[in-house]
Amino acid sequence: xxxxxxxxxxxxxxxxxxxxxxxxxxxxxxxxxxxxxxxxxxxxxxxxxxxxxxxxxxxxxxxxxxxxxxxxxxxxxxxxxxxxxxxxxxxxxxxxxxxxxxxxxxxxxxxxxxxxxxxxxxxxxxxxxxxxxxxxxxxxxxxxxxxxxxxxxxxxxxxxxxxxxxxxxxxxxxxxxxxxxxxxxxxxxxxxxxxxxxxxxxxxxxxxxxxxxxxxxxxxxxxxxxxxxxxxxxxxxxxxxxxxxxxxxxxxxxxxxxxxxxxxxxxxxxxxxxxxxxxxxxxxxxxxxxxxxxxxxxxxxxxxxxxxxxxxxxxxxxxxxxxxxxxxxxxxxxxxxxxxxxxxxxxxxxxxxxxxxxxxx
Amino acid sequence: xxxxxxxxxxxxxxxxxxxxxxxxxxxxxxxxxxxxxxxxxxxxxxxxxxxxxxxxxxxxxxxxxxxxxxxxxxxxxxxxxxxxxxxxxxxxxxxxxxxxxxxxxxxxxxxxxxxxxxxxxxxxxxxxxxxxxxxxxxxxxxxxxxxxxxxxxxxxxxxxxxxxxxxxxxxxxxxxxxxxxxxxx
Ligand code: SF4
Ligand code: SF4
Numbered sequence: 155x156x157x158x159x160x161x162x163x164x165x166x167x168x169x170x171x172x173x174x175x176x177x178x179x180x181x182x183x184x185x186x187x188x189x190x191x192x193x194x195x196x197x198x199x200x201x202x203x204x205x206x207x208x209x210x211x212x213x214x215x216x217x218x219x220x221x222x223x224x225x226x227x228x229x230x231x232x233x234x235x236x237x238x239x240x241x242x243x244x245x246x247x248x249x250x251x252x253x254x255x256x257x258x259x260x261x262x263x264x265x266x267x268x269x270x271x272x273x274x275x276x277x278x279x280x281x282x283x284x285x286x287x288x289x290x291x292x293x294x295x296x297x298x299x300x301x302x303x304x305x306x307x308x309x310x311x312x313x314x315x316x317x318x319x320x321x322x323x324x325x326x327x328x329x330x331x332x333x334x335x336x337x338x339x340x341x342x343x344x345x346x347x348x349x350x351x352x353x354x355x356x357x358x359x360x361x362x363x364x365x366x367x368x369x370x371x372x373x374x375x376x377x378x379x380x381x382x383x384x385x386x387x388x389x390x391x392x393x394x395x396x397x398x399x400x401x402x403x404x405x406x407x408x409x410x411x412x413x414x415x416x417x418x419x420x421x422x423x424x425x426x427x428x429x430x431x432x433x434x435x436x437x438x439x440x441x442x443x444x445x446x447x448x449x450x451x452x453x454x455x456x457x458x459x460x461x462x463x464x465x466x467x468x469x470x471x472x473x474x475x476x477x478x479x480x481x482x483x484x485x486x487x488x489x490x491x492x493x494x495x496x497x498x499x500x501x502x503x504x505x506x507x508x509x510x511x512x513x514x515x
Numbered sequence: 516x517x518x519x520x521x522x523x524x525x526x527x528x529x530x531x532x533x534x535x536x537x538x539x540x541x542x543x544x545x546x547x548x549x550x551x552x553x554x555x556x557x558x559x560x561x562x563x564x565x566x567x568x569x570x571x572x573x574x575x576x577x578x579x580x581x582x583x584x585x586x587x588x589x590x591x592x593x594x595x596x597x598x599x600x601x602x603x604x605x606x607x608x609x610x611x612x613x614x615x616x617x618x619x620x621x622x623x624x625x626x627x628x629x630x631x632x633x634x635x636x637x638x639x640x641x642x643x644x645x646x647x648x649x650x651x652x653x654x655x656x657x658x659x660x661x662x663x664x665x666x667x668x669x670x671x672x673x674x675x676x677x678x679x680x681x682x683x684x685x686x687x688x689x690x691x692x693x694x695x696x697x698x699x700x
Pocket of ligand 2: 637640
């Protein structure tokens, strides 16, 4: 009985999160086109539905009915595996993200946390591990297509993901030093208080009179944001796709639903990366002011609201970057990753460790 | 490098300038509503054409429903892309007078330069303001005389009045060649 209640609750939570994520993915494609067009004095999609809001549905139906082509000479098995291999890891990461306060209810003797699917104690490592599996989808897709552009795109993706995964990992370490835990839930809880306690400002880590000393993680935040843009293959780091050089990079030979899978994985990766950034650096579900304005059940809703606001702000930042910046050249990308981001992240770890040690004496 | 350059590099100054430009446009458009899209929803709204717009080419007629074209072939000679084919022929029974028995325009090749219109000695050609001529079949753009005359009728409802040439030396341009005014003295 208890087992089945537990399983049912988990399934319901997973269904809700999947539903919300996939719906967001669908409408992100529209939001991106709209935001880009507004920044470029255009209109964006206007035909399907009022102001084009039904465009994602039309796109979905179109992709669903497209002919599914496997190019001659392609490796059939890997060609079919690659889209799944890139979508599944992108969706799996949402399992450990705290969407709201760490609050428990009891349903027939089982304690259920409604806003957290599961609290794995190595949550952030789990996400990083699966994020790098997603890169295999791109590399295999590029190789299995039997197309020179796809292969080049796949190789670029491999090099880029390795370079920038490293920086993401190193940027996160200083946050782990501050919160002393790998669990996403604990990291979010440690930033309770107000905006000043968020890791990006980082007050409240000192003892005694040094409580106010900010162990700011701003550098880590910037490194994380830039590296995560690179990791999700978004402009200005979309070298694996690079329409103007590589046709469509690793996606060149894909059509129909397989292409849609790659597309969905790109957008769900964006959402995942935004969720992680808001949990690690911007206090997750905590409001910028101390405590909550509303009370009781509404306080929980307030937490979810703030989390959503932060995630959408990040997604807007992705669009904003895309509207502004041109693509980097390949050597610039590599140089920037290894010679600028990596030393910054390493230096940040050293400085943070020393400051935290001194503050906690 | 001066110190200010270092600071600019460190804070990604150029990137921030660019980001500011795009967000300014965004805010002006969405929040302040000062800007409008420069694009049009094409099939629903159409751009105003300039007065000198050069669209599809048409053959014209005189007000008495006779064709203006005298089959001189000058348009064919003037056309840089060899769009025009004129098969010229005598008017039966009037050996001095010619007309275009067949007249073809391959509009797939036309670059709308207007040289044919300039070349025509009797102003039989004109450029209309039509442009929505997308076709599923390329051969639909190979226009014959009827289609070109229809284009002319559609776009130029007011026809030019046909002059009767009085001077004996040019009077053979008249349709009524047989009714030439007598050459006196
Ligand atoms: S507009 Fe130019 S290209 Fe077109 S038919 Fe006339 S002369 Fe030829
Ligand atoms: S359209 Fe004008 S230039 Fe061309 S054949 Fe006729 S009269 Fe001559």
